[in-house]
Amino acid sequence: MDKTVYIGLLGAGTVGSGVIEVLNKNASEIEARVGAPVKIKKVLVRDAKKVRDGLDKATVTDSFDDILNDKDISIVVEVMGGMNPAKDYMLRAFNAGKCVVTANKDVIAACGKELFDAAKKNSADLHFEASVGGGIPIITPLKQSLTANKITEIMGIVNGTTNYMLTKMTEVGADYDAVLKEAQEKGYAEANPSADVDGLDAARKAAILASLAFNTRISLDDVAVEGITKITPEDIAFARELGYVIKLLAVGKDIPSKGIDVRVHPVLLPASHPLSAVNGVFNAIFVRGNAIGEAMFYGPGAGSLPTASAVVADIIDTARDILYGAVGRIGCTCYNEKPLCPVEETESSYYVRLLVKDEPGALGNIATAFGKNGVSLKSVVQTTKAVKHKAEIVVITHLVKHKNILGTMELLNTLPVVDTIKNVIRVENEEC
């Protein structure tokens, strides 16, 4: 009996061509691991006439129905990206009784529940390892390896473009615009870099990670987002002087009796934190659980073959479920309905950098403004180097509520001694 598992691949771009390459070059290993051959039967492309490496012309089609109606195909692999028609194709695949593997963070972050409902209704597998962290195993570990834990915190460097930029700014002291230009020249950043530098790409991944970590559905709209455009070489230099590194993090926390706190923004991390050593285009996800303590998963966050590594692992997992009669074995894990914690109620330490008039009593006025809002200070650094007749003050606070920082900023803005509030950045994992 032919046990071959046949795939219909949607998309033959960067990720799709990686999937084809991996399935070809590691075919014998994959067959041994699955217990049966895994083969691409059809590939959906925009232009069926274009010649593609490693792809038999007979497998190429420009009609999704060719895949949907092919009874041999049991797994639809969606690597075309974007919301539609990707989502529509996946829903139709489920309704046709096929399993789905996807790398699509947009659809999972916005419509995860709808997809999982369709998968469940049709007793099908839905896997999406490649949607966060490229090749890094993080979805399967969260759904299997860390299930003994109540997870309290998940933090990730999940956008390679911004991590590359911040790493460069840190290493060579370059400013934002210069580094963005370099990243664009190297192909790490798009011509329109907004999705990366404004944090939207990371926010989608934050929603997916938080949903898995806290077993409650978090959508893109639930994520508070801020990008890296306001980070300056001065902030990075001050952070370093104080023992911190600046990273764009996706942060999710399950705050007892308050709810889920999910956000994406630049943070100061202690230089000793494992995430602080994650540089360049690499990604990493850090997890804190009540049994394991802390764990971190590190690897390439993007790229054709690394992303294909995750997609093909999902294909293998699905093929094993199919051959073992166990499809749907691990479905949606959002069995909780936890409230969101209002952002004003979340707690952090903060880094605040101010330009003030260089006059006696300035520091006292500033410190009083923090105190009036119930914010106690961990450290204060004053320097007069910055601008003539101006001093720069950098403050690290103890743990405070976000609303108290907002109140402090409002008050500081009314003080004649304050020239400019240069930046306000959260400090994470202060105790590490």
Add this chain to the structure above:
Amino acid sequence: MDKTVYIGLLGAGTVGSGVIEVLNKNASEIEARVGAPVKIKKVLVRDAKKVRDGLDKATVTDSFDDILNDKDISIVVEVMGGMNPAKDYMLRAFNAGKCVVTANKDVIAACGKELFDAAKKNSADLHFEASVGGGIPIITPLKQSLTANKITEIMGIVNGTTNYMLTKMTEVGADYDAVLKEAQEKGYAEANPSADVDGLDAARKAAILASLAFNTRISLDDVAVEGITKITPEDIAFARELGYVIKLLAVGKDIPSKGIDVRVHPVLLPASHPLSAVNGVFNAIFVRGNAIGEAMFYGPGAGSLPTASAVVADIIDTARDILYGAVGRIGCTCYNEKPLCPVEETESSYYVRLLVKDEPGALGNIATAFGKNGVSLKSVVQTTKAVKHKAEIVVITHLVKHKNILGTMELLNTLPVVDTIKNVIRVENEEC
């Protein structure tokens, strides 16, 4: 219908009490994840009369047969450690149709095949996530998340005791004996520290990791082992000066057309390598594959709750397989029979530290000895500070075969100018 999954726990020591604690405190989360309650029905202990926290006295027994003959118990969880009776109990559990979860690196490294054969014969699950890296998910990622890859290299810091000691030696410049004493006082090292400092504990984990990474059975006897007892503060200082960190690593490589190279020994790692930042009792495993490139898994390598995190994750996986009728879904993955690469044929860069007579031409004589054995040098540092009329020479070689280094050492030993060969240490991942 009662779908409760009942467990028989073998051992209530450090790991066993952690398993009990995690199953108790996270019971509702675990039930939601499995789709049924997971309960401990019986616990095998040496002294059934001793009172234990969180353990109903009625569940305690000092007879394995009580567990074996209990039809309700579908999963036997072995956390007693040691070869026997642990191995015997596991084999009997399989023959009684039960699944097994174990944390036992000794049995898996020495008798993995026997256990897997018994599991397969009885269509049962065998899981052993906790046998390597404590709480760190690495076995499941290797069996599922990285299956798209042909893995070419796996390197791990898998012994917390020695990593703590080397970290301390690096941070404060202390010598081996002082650091060992401190580790013993803190409970990180045993009164008889041999299994840790001589590398045997790491060698068991190396055998397990290599078996999984290369899909071929590697046993403890196949691993070349050297401990950390010869590492001095001088080696660490020289390494640092040259841009390296010294770590005890478990190393496995699949060398094309030669075979599998598995060893445990101290190595010099470039300071920029992700494993170099893994300090104290933390563990990490670094994997190189032909799709993902590189990935790293980081976390606590020991401890009651972290190890229980891995054991309970395996219990949950097994329970899901039982409830889904999919036991045996992923069995033994050693489907290859790859030869071992003779250690003389393996290739590395090497760090060599020599004490030589401080006389003209010394360096030339030394360099010639390397050259005669076909060893080319990457860098040479000479210092006269060490001992009166003696100079210290530190050499880093390019990539050479181990046999050429052995030949070089033989030749150096015959040279009048050489006082002592102080140390020879491999350099790994030089290109990173």
